[in-house]
Amino acid sequence: MAAELNGKIAIVTGAGSGIGQAITRLFCAEGAWVLAVDRDAKGLAETLGQCPPGQFSELVGDVTDAALPDAIRKALPGPLDILINNAGVGAGGMIEATSDDDLRRFFEINVVGLFRLARMGVELMKKRGGSIVNLASIFAEIGATSSAAYSASKGAVASLTRQMATDYGPIGIRVNSLGPGLIETPLTRDRIRDQAWRRTIFIDQAPLRRVGQPEDVANAALFLASDRSAFITGELLRVDGGWAMGRYPRETI
Amino acid sequence: MAKPIALVTGAAAGIGAAIAERLAADGYRVCIADRAAGPAEATADAIRKAGGDAFAEALDITDEIAQAALLQRLGELDVLVNNAGIFDVKDFFELTADDFRRMYEINTVAMFTLSRNAATRMAKGARIVNIASRAMLGARHYAHYVSSKAAVVGLTRAMALELAPRGISVNAVAPGVIETQMLKARSDTNLDGLRALQPLGRLGVPEDIARTVAFLAAPEADFITGQILLVDGGRSLGGATGI
Numbered sequence: 001m002a003a004e005l006n007g008k009i010a011i012v013t014g015a016g017s018g019i020g021q022a023i024t025r026l027f028c029a030e031g032a033w034v035l036a037v038d039r040d041a042k043g044l045a046e047t048l049g050q051c052p053p054g055q056f057s058e059l060v061g062d063v064t065d066a067a068l069p070d071a072i073r074k075a076l077p078g079p080l081d082i083l084i085n086n087a088g089v090g091a092g093g094m095i096e097a098t099s100d101d102d103l104r105r106f107f108e109i110n111v112v113g114l115f116r117l118a119r120m121g122v123e124l125m126k127k128r129g130g131s132i133v134n135l136a137s138i139f140a141e142i143g144a145t146s147s148a149a150y151s152a153s154k155g156a157v158a159s160l161t162r163q164m165a166t167d168y169g170p171i172g173i174r175v176n177s178l179g180p181g182l183i184e185t186p187l188t189r190d191r192i193r194d195q196a197w198r199r200t201i202f203i204d205q206a207p208l209r210r211v212g213q214p215e216d217v218a219n220a221a222l223f224l225a226s227d228r229s230a231f232i233t234g235e236l237l238r239v240d241g242g243w244a245m246g247r248y249p250r251e252t253i
Numbered sequence: 254m255a256k257p258i259a260l261v262t263g264a265a266a267g268i269g270a271a272i273a274e275r276l277a278a279d280g281y282r283v284c285i286a287d288r289a290a291g292p293a294e295a296t297a298d299a300i301r302k303a304g305g306d307a308f309a310e311a312l313d314i315t316d317e318i319a320q321a322a323l324l325q326r327l328g329e330l331d332v333l334v335n336n337a338g339i340f341d342v343k344d345f346f347e348l349t350a351d352d353f354r355r356m357y358e359i360n361t362v363a364m365f366t367l368s369r370n371a372a373t374r375m376a377k378g379a380r381i382v383n384i385a386s387r388a389m390l391g392a393r394h395y396a397h398y399v400s401s402k403a404a405v406v407g408l409t410r411a412m413a414l415e416l417a418p419r420g421i422s423v424n425a426v427a428p429g430v431i432e433t434q435m436l437k438a439r440s441d442t443n444l445d446g447l448r449a450l451q452p453l454g455r456l457g458v459p460e461d462i463a464r465t466v467a468f469l470a471a472p473e474a475d476f477i478t479g480q481i482l483l484v485d486g487g488r489s490l491g492g493a494t495g496i
Contacts, residue, residue, distance in 0.1 A: 238480050
């Protein structure tokens with residue numbers, strides 16, 4: 001399916017690494033013009049080194065900065081079609097090990113930052129419609145270990161998604177979220193390598209017996225961003241190798 | 254390289270035909286299975302005229318021997334789309350055990366037997382996509398259909414888990430209200446009324462379902478299994494006040 005996003009203008013936050021990098025690369029390859037946003041200039045440079053020239057612009061900025069939406073508006077070359085709210089932080093601990101400040105930090109980045117950009121997104125899409133894809137997590141739905149603040153923040157993203165889909169469907173703005181399982185990114189690679197329990201839960205006991213790759217999530221983001229999903233809104237698409245169905249020890253077949 | 258083979262049941266018309274057309278456009282050789290041989294042949298013919306690769310097979314979906322024979326003729330199978338199903342409207346107090354049995358026999362049991370027989374022939378990377386329904390969430394005036402589709406959801410997840418070690422993914426698409434001849438023929442249906450309940454302001458078309466099935470059938474969905482994807486235009490969300 002060549003050049004599925006030809007002529008579309010997209011924003012991808014957290015584009016400097018991992019899932020955001022894979023989404024930016026795929027969207028550029030599919031013909032979109034992408035505004036790649038990340039607070040890490042080096043990561044952005046790495047991402048954009050993988051994209052054809054003329055298909056993107058970069059914006060160094062932090063989603064916790066209330067001025068970011070204005071900076072994004074100025075950097076867009078035309079009407080916005082697609083917003084991928086991907087920037088976020090992960091990990092964390094049990095609730096006893098989570099301070100108020102830890103919780104605030106997770107919410108400031110994963111929820112408040114995303115909320116602000118989603119509000120900007122609907123304002124920019126009001127005339128022509130568009131597609132917003134929020135990166136939630138399978139942790140929004142499943143009680144996952146040692147992630148009190150993270151799981152709560154992703155639950156907020158999933159319900160904000162459904163809420164916005166209800167309000168903005170009538171003017172042609174679709175809002176969906178993705179529920180990745182454990183994806184191997186620069187942020188998670190060390191944890192997967194160093195923490196045996198993580199490998200047990202997310203690989204040995206997971207139905208497909210592997211963690212996901214950023215490309216797995218990028219493919220699903222492309223589906224939700226494109227007109228292929230024109231009749232889908234308010235949904236959370238799990239990209240988790242079946243992990244949400246429970247843990248199952250290996251058995252021979 | 255040989256084309257991957259897709260089997261779509263109930264593919265002579267409506268959603269099934271749209272799925273077959275889409276998979277053919279995506280490069281599959283598509284087997285159009287339907288109990289109605291003539292319409293199945295016509296759909297296959299239309300796909301061939303459009304440049305696709307398709308052939309028709311008459312199949313009574315509840316006949317397990319016929320299922321096995323069809324799979325034998327196909328040889329290899331890369332994608333199975335379990336779309337065949339029936340629907341009818343009957344109030345709760347009118348429904349009989351036989352209504353329930355017939356509904357389950359076609360919508361659920363046949364899906365199970367065909368999937369089991371197909372999976373034994375499938376290689377790593379093969380896909381099964383089941384057509385469930387938004388009715389799995391509950392609906393009025395067809396409890397037998399609602400529960401047969403809820404059973405499809407459970408079956409999908411169970412198959413996803415049991416077939417995961419073989420590298421076969423199993424997912425379901427749950428369509429909302431889709432404009433098909435089957436829908437338009439329903440006397441109890443007020444299309445405008447239904448449209449008013451849709452956050453996206455329109456009813457679905459068979460192609461909406463076909464595109465989603467094609468996504469789940471493609472290599473790009475390799476990390477997705479056991480998922481039930483609603484394709485309902487937002488119908489299952491809370492009602493909007495409008496802006």
